[in-house]
Amino acid sequence: LTTDKSGKAKIADLSVGKYKLVEVESLPGYKKLTESVSFEIKKGMIEVLSLKIENEMVDTGNVEITKIDKDNKALLAGVTFVVQDEKGNEVKKVTTDKDGKANVSDLPVGKYELVEVESLPGYKKLEKPVSFEIKKGMTKSLTFTVENEMVDTGNVEITKIDKDSKAPLEGVVFEVRDSKGKVVTKVTTDKDGKANASDLSIGKYELVEVETPAGYKPLEKPILFEIEKGRVTALQLTVENELVDTGNVEITKVDKENKDALADAVFEIQDEAGQVVAKITTDKKGHAQVTNLSVGTYKLVEVNAPKGYKQLVDPITFQIEKGMTKSLALTVENEMLDKGNVEITKVDKEGQKVLAGVVFEVQDEQGKVVTE
Numbered sequence: 001l002t003t004d005k006s007g008k009a010k011i012a013d014l015s016v017g018k019y020k021l022v023e024v025e026s027l028p029g030y031k032k033l034t035e036s037v038s039f040e041i042k043k044g045m046i047e048v049l050s051l052k053i054e055n056e057m058v059d060t061g062n063v064e065i066t067k068i069d070k071d072n073k074a075l076l077a078g079v080t081f082v083v084q085d086e087k088g089n090e091v092k093k094v095t096t097d098k099d100g101k102a103n104v105s106d107l108p109v110g111k112y113e114l115v116e117v118e119s120l121p122g123y124k125k126l127e128k129p130v131s132f133e134i135k136k137g138m139t140k141s142l143t144f145t146v147e148n149e150m151v152d153t154g155n156v157e158i159t160k161i162d163k164d165s166k167a168p169l170e171g172v173v174f175e176v177r178d179s180k181g182k183v184v185t186k187v188t189t190d191k192d193g194k195a196n197a198s199d200l201s202i203g204k205y206e207l208v209e210v211e212t213p214a215g216y217k218p219l220e221k222p223i224l225f226e227i228e229k230g231r232v233t234a235l236q237l238t239v240e241n242e243l244v245d246t247g248n249v250e251i252t253k254v255d256k257e258n259k260d261a262l263a264d265a266v267f268e269i270q271d272e273a274g275q276v277v278a279k280i281t282t283d284k285k286g287h288a289q290v291t292n293l294s295v296g297t298y299k300l301v302e303v304n305a306p307k308g309y310k311q312l313v314d315p316i317t318f319q320i321e322k323g324m325t326k327s328l329a330l331t332v333e334n335e336m337l338d339k340g341n342v343e344i345t346k347v348d349k350e351g352q353k354v355l356a357g358v359v360f361e362v363q364d365e366q367g368k369v370v371t372e
Helices: none
Strands: 017-021 037-041 060-069 081-083 090-096 101-107 110-118 130-134 140-147 153-162 173-178 183-188 193-200 203-211 223-227 236-240 246-255 265-269 275-281 287-294 296-304 318-319 328-336 367-371
Touching: 060 110, 060 130, 060 153, 081 101, 090 101, 090 110, 101 110, 110 140, 110 318, 130 318, 153 223, 173 193, 183 193, 183 203, 183 236, 193 203, 203 236, 246 296, 246 318, 265 287, 275 287, 287 296, 296 328
Parallel strands: 060 140, 153 236, 246 328
Antiparallel strands: 017 037, 060 101, 081 090, 081 110, 110 130, 153 193, 173 183, 173 203, 203 223, 246 287, 265 275, 265 296, 296 318
């Protein structure tokens, strides 16, 4: 039998005897009667036996959580939530399944907060808890759809190394510039050759080298990169620097004895094959420079000595090495000539007529004849 709209149900023509009334189907939102109601039909009963049965409303409820991507509505598995009561106590901890769903059952009547404690890589954690209430007599699960937004910033880790040896390079300064050329941040590599640019907004950037280590060529072209939404790891950029492959030579020409600067000494720079790659002359300070010589072995050859000085007999060998940071300084000493020539002209005292056939002796300080 089933109760009508007035909550009544009648049973007629029950034979004398003992019976049990068992509730087999309750109403939504009400607890089912757990115990049967016993009654007896006695002989000679003239009045209808009246039974009043009370049902209590359900005092627990269920919650179903669905976790999705804010933009594409994709279901998100592996997100962990904690259900907290009004006092902040943890009542339940659940994690979304492959369908993005998590269920919390049999929550007593009361107010609660749904707190996200573990988000997915690449997604922002839910900042504010979701408040909800379990009311008496709830017939359906309370459903929540919780949206997560993808992370909209990213990090870049720069590693600066020597192109040949792969050794880390410290002290290299980079600027990170946005698509409009504006400098967003400036970073310097540490002893491990590392530099980090954090919390870069989504977009396209340029990595520009503004300070290069001594002995290295500066990076000619900026490195382009992009920060994309939802990136979970730092973008790795390895930047190689090549050692400088040219060098300069500064020559200083001096008197061997008094160290005075000597002008007008002419030199040739010859490569290993003997080819002349440069020709230079010392200035009044005795200086001459050769720039941008390629890596290799060279000879400095004196082709014209200053007046009154002996010409350098042996060339000076030197080497330009990769990564040279300073000019190679060469000091070249010249010795003064230790021989001289004398020209004698013999003339008549009166008429200044040139006289031929006159014989002279040249004697040294001791009177020894040196030449006739």
